[in-house]
Amino acid sequence: MSEVVVYWLQQALNALQLGSIYALIALGYTLVYGILTMINFAHGDVFMVGAFFCFLAATYLGLPFVPTLLLTMLGAALLGVMIERLAYKPLRQAPRVSAIITALGVGIFLENFTLALAPYPKHIPPLLENVTWDLGGVSLSSLQVIIIFLSLGLMFLLDYIVHRTPVGMAMRAISWDKTFVPLMGIPVDLIISVTFAIGAGLAGAAGTMYGLAYPVIDPYMGIMVGWKAFISAVVGGIGNIRGAMIGAFILGGVEIMVTAFFPSTYRDFVAFTLLMILIVVRPYGILGKPRTQKV
Amino acid sequence: MSAMLRNGWEQLMAQRWLMPVLIAVGFVLAFAIPEYNLFNKYVQLVMMYVGINIILTVSLNLVNGYMGEFSLAHAGFMAVGAYTAALLTQKVLPIAAYPGLFPLAVLAGGLVAALLGLIVAIPSFKVRGDYLAIITLAFLMIVKSVIENIDFIGGPRGIPGIKKLTTLPWVFFWVVVSVWVVRNFVYSHYGRGVLAIREDEIASDLMSVNTRRVKFLAFMVSSFFAGIAGGLFAHLLQFISPRVFDIIKTTDVLIMVYLGGIASIGGSILGATLYTVLLELLRPSTVAAMLAWLPAVVFDPLNEYFIRHLGVWRMVIMPLALVLVMLYWPRGIMGLREFRWFIPKRDLDAHHRPTTPGGSHGTAHDH
Numbered sequence: 001m002s003e004v005v006v007y008w009l010q011q012a013l014n015a016l017q018l019g020s021i022y023a024l025i026a027l028g029y030t031l032v033y034g035i036l037t038m039i040n041f042a043h044g045d046v047f048m049v050g051a052f053f054c055f056l057a058a059t060y061l062g063l064p065f066v067p068t069l070l071l072t073m074l075g076a077a078l079l080g081v082m083i084e085r086l087a088y089k090p091l092r093q094a095p096r097v098s099a100i101i102t103a104l105g106v107g108i109f110l111e112n113f114t115l116a117l118a119p120y121p122k123h124i125p126p127l128l129e130n131v132t133w134d135l136g137g138v139s140l141s142s143l144q145v146i147i148i149f150l151s152l153g154l155m156f157l158l159d160y161i162v163h164r165t166p167v168g169m170a171m172r173a174i175s176w177d178k179t180f181v182p183l184m185g186i187p188v189d190l191i192i193s194v195t196f197a198i199g200a201g202l203a204g205a206a207g208t209m210y211g212l213a214y215p216v217i218d219p220y221m222g223i224m225v226g227w228k229a230f231i232s233a234v235v236g237g238i239g240n241i242r243g244a245m246i247g248a249f250i251l252g253g254v255e256i257m258v259t260a261f262f263p264s265t266y267r268d269f270v271a272f273t274l275l276m277i278l279i280v281v282r283p284y285g286i287l288g289k290p291r292t293q294k295v
Numbered sequence: 296m297s298a299m300l301r302n303g304w305e306q307l308m309a310q311r312w313l314m315p316v317l318i319a320v321g322f323v324l325a326f327a328i329p330e331y332n333l334f335n336k337y338v339q340l341v342m343m344y345v346g347i348n349i350i351l352t353v354s355l356n357l358v359n360g361y362m363g364e365f366s367l368a369h370a371g372f373m374a375v376g377a378y379t380a381a382l383l384t385q386k387v388l389p390i391a392a393y394p395g396l397f398p399l400a401v402l403a404g405g406l407v408a409a410l411l412g413l414i415v416a417i418p419s420f421k422v423r424g425d426y427l428a429i430i431t432l433a434f435l436m437i438v439k440s441v442i443e444n445i446d447f448i449g450g451p452r453g454i455p456g457i458k459k460l461t462t463l464p465w466v467f468f469w470v471v472v473s474v475w476v477v478r479n480f481v482y483s484h485y486g487r488g489v490l491a492i493r494e495d496e497i498a499s500d501l502m503s504v505n506t507r508r509v510k511f512l513a514f515m516v517s518s519f520f521a522g523i524a525g526g527l528f529a530h531l532l533q534f535i536s537p538r539v540f541d542i543i544k545t546t547d548v549l550i551m552v553y554l555g556g557i558a559s560i561g562g563s564i565l566g567a568t569l570y571t572v573l574l575e576l577l578r579p580s581t582v583a584a585m586l587a588w589l590p591a592v593v594f595d596p597l598n599e600y601f602i603r604h605l606g607v608w609r610m611v612i613m614p615l616a617l618v619l620v621m622l623y624w625p626r627g628i629m630g631l632r633e634f635r636w637f638i639p640k641r642d643l644d645a646h647h648r649p650t651t652p653g654g655s656h657g658t659a660h661d662h
Contacts, residue, residue, distance in 0.1 A: 039425060091621065097557065101553040
């Protein structure tokens with residue numbers, strides 16, 4: 001293969017890896033937004049706590065990859081439900097900004113709580129043997145394959161749950177209308193908790209994979225990654241599941257391409273400028289539908 | 296007895312000459328405190344931080360509280376103001392010879408920030424709510440990224456060794472100006488427009504509110520004072536770098552706004568003061584100093600197991616306190632209410648007709 005093709009393939013692969021991690025987190029934002037029209041700003045920090053759960057399970061319990069992943073997802077899901085029950089549920093009738101500020105507060109709490117318990121960056125031990133294949137110049141690691149396929153698998157699972165199961169139907173019903181859905185016998189509180197559990201679980205999975213790909217973790221890693229994932233969700237059209245995935249891969253692609261052609265310090269600048277332009281041109285995201293406003 | 300106290304308080308609050316007197320006393324104190332060292336240097340420093348935070352909070356409240364948008368760009372405007380002012384005092388103005396030029400530098404910082412505020416105002420014509428929040432966030436990140444990539448202004452290293460020119464009287468002066476301008480803006484013709492936009496933008500457009508002009512003005516006033524605060528901040532901290540003005544700084548100001556309560560100047564002042572002072576009070580050295588009178592038997596174990604660890608845990612306690620405040624007062628301490636001193640007489644009279652308790656601007660008697 002010519003060098004140019006190899007180069008592009010390599011970059012595309014990197015973009016796919018970064019994009020799938022963003023996508024897993026972006027799904028959590030979009031799920032919660034779809035059902036509660038609330039931006040869960042603590043979500044990026046749930047991802048961070050997920051990475052720390054992964055560290056705990058791998059270091060202190062000495063678990064192999066699959067149990068670590070499952071335990072991390074479970075732990076993150078529990079954390080998500082706990083946050084929802086304790087901090088967001090009492091505010092459902094309150095003004096929307098109170099919930100947003102509470103979410104910011106919960107996020108800062110998680111960051112600093114983790115910081116208080118783990119003052120130094122932690123190193124996640126390699127859980128998987130990393131084999132690198134050379135495909136005609138493009139180097140492909142087993143880690144990349146696992147991250148990409150596992151994320152895609154989780155995304156399809158989520159898509160299936162939301163579009164094909166009774167729970168998913170209930171979720172869509174709640175996002176459609178909150179007044180009459182309880183009258184149909186749908187346990188709204190339970191479904192909202194399930195939504196948070198799923199979103200946080202995905203963030204936990206993202207935390208594990210991020211920890212495998214970039215093994216040094218610290219309590220503030222969730223901020224930037226969380227905002228980027230949030231941007232992905234918005235680019236795709238917040239509240240739209242497939243949109244969140246598309247947005248995440250676009251953002252991952254843009255970031256990798258920028259680093260490939262410009263000094264890496266331009267990455268955020270280009271990514272955010274593109275985002276700004278996109279929102280001004282298409283304010284409701286790629287797959288989002290313009291909301292009609294009643295006067 | 297309590298009825299009498301209450302009555303007296305009411306009487307006192309109703310005296311409209313009190314505000315100018317308080318400002319005059321404040322100015323005298325602002326000059327006297329550093330001159331005669333009425334408080335130690337640390338307390339003076341905290342007072343200046345409180346002042347800067349009040350400017351930030353009051354100005355952000357204009358956009359986030361009164362206009363009902365959710366702007367995350369405040370730290371970006373602050374950065375622009377800080378860098379402009381710092382570059383002017385460091386490289387352009389002959390500050391060493393004429394220290395009196397400092398206010399010019401701060402003013403220039405505010406004006407540049409206001410210009411950029413215009414740029415953020417333009418997308419707000421088309422985009423609202425969460426999407427505008429993203430645009431303001433993107434703006435903040437772009438500002439930070441641009442600063443990081445210009446080597447002339449220090450890049451990621453920032454500007455060290457800025458002269459310490461911010462003094463208590465200057466901080467107090469700008470606090471008074473920002474509160475005065477925002478208060479007059481909010482109760483002006485345009486301020487009604489700002490409130491109308493919060494309630495319903497389309498309806499206010501129909502009611503002949505010039506929403507574009509109102510938004511331009513609100514964003515400009517807000518970012519102007521963020522820039523001013525940035526300039527003061529830079530010459531107090533004496534070191535600025537892009538990392539100082541990241542999303543965490545915006546979050547701090549947001550917390551102060553919503554802790555104090557949206558659409559309330561009094562609330563902003565309270566929120567900024569409470570948040571800043573509480574964070575300082577929770578410092579291990581402060582707590583230790585405050586509890587030093589305890590007998591050593593009590594103090595030593597307390598210090599060993601509790602106070603010494605506060606340095607980390609105070610940042611855990613603060614967000615927890617914020618969440619609790621939000622759960623029990625979802626509107627913040629003063630949400631949508633106002634100190635009576637800030638309300639113009641004509642509004643007070645309108646709201647104090649018998650039997651009508653007043654609309655969204657009910658007065659806070661108990662505060």
